[in-house]
Amino acid sequence: MIYIGEKIRELRIAKKMTQRQLADKLDLTKGAISAYEQGAKYPSLEVLVKMCQIFHVSADYLLGLSDNIYCKDMLLTEEQEKLIRGIIREFENVNAKYD
Numbered sequence: 145m146i147y148i149g150e151k152i153r154e155l156r157i158a159k160k161m162t163q164r165q166l167a168d169k170l171d172l173t174k175g176a177i178s179a180y181e182q183g184a185k186y187p188s189l190e191v192l193v194k195m196c197q198i199f200h201v202s203a204d205y206l207l208g209l210s211d212n213i214y215c216k217d218m219l220l221t222e223e224q225e226k227l228i229r230g231i232i233r234e235f236e237n238v239n240a241k242y243d
Contacts (some may be wrong), residue, residue, distance in 0.1 A: 147183055147208065148180070148183075148186065148187075148206055148207060148208065149180050149181045149182055149183040150181070151205070151206055151208070152177075152180050152181055152187075152195065152206070153181040155195075155199040155201065156177075156181075156199075158233070158236075159198075159199065159236065159240070160237075160240055163177040163178055163181070166198070169194070169198055170191055170194050170195070170198075172191065192206065192207075
């Protein structure tokens with residue numbers, strides 16, 4: 145089971161964000177993000193919602209209730225989901241150049 149801190153870290157790195165950048169988007173300190181990622185603290189409901197919006201994932205995914213990160217409720221094969229995730233990553237990389 146992957147815990148919320150690990151998922152936050154994975155999503156942050158996938159978005160090529162530093163802890164400081166994520167903290168700024170959430171109006172938190174870098175230390176708070178570090179504590180979340182280490183499992184020493186848990187985000188409030190308000191922060192959890194903001195993280196879901198920033199990372200474009202469901203709260204179920206962040207909380208470990210679901211492993212479906214992108215393709216919720218779609219009838220796709222595993223290979224199709226991998227292709228879609230790859231396309232999404234490419235869009236995210238292009239968008240990151242303009243942020």
